[in-house]
Amino acid sequence: MDVGSLILNLSQIYQYMIIAYVLLSWLPSLRESFIGELLGKLVEPYLAPFRRFIPNIGGVIDISPIVALFALRFVALGLISVIEMFI
Numbered sequence: 001m002d003v004g005s006l007i008l009n010l011s012q013i014y015q016y017m018i019i020a021y022v023l024l025s026w027l028p029s030l031r032e033s034f035i036g037e038l039l040g041k042l043v044e045p046y047l048a049p050f051r052r053f054i055p056n057i058g059g060v061i062d063i064s065p066i067v068a069l070f071a072l073r074f075v076a077l078g079l080i081s082v083i084e085m086f087i
Contacts, residue, residue, distance in 0.1 A: 004080040011076035
């Protein structure tokens with residue numbers, strides 16, 4: 001496995017974690033479970049800066065995870081491109 005595919009796989013795993021965390025937010029009892037708390041500890045530090053700058057739509061709908069997913073993908077692909085230039 002080369003470095004590019006490793007970065008891509010790790011970013012995809014983290015994307016799935018973000019999606020799972022967002023889905024758990026619809027079910028508060030699951031968010032309070034061990035898995036929900038673990039995902040919160042892993043995902044919230046990444047989502048917090050996006051939430052600070054992106055307001056909720058209508059005060060209810062939080063689109064910051066969508067922007068965070070795009071940013072994660074963009075950074076991962078950019079990092080892969082830079083690494084492949086030097087390898």
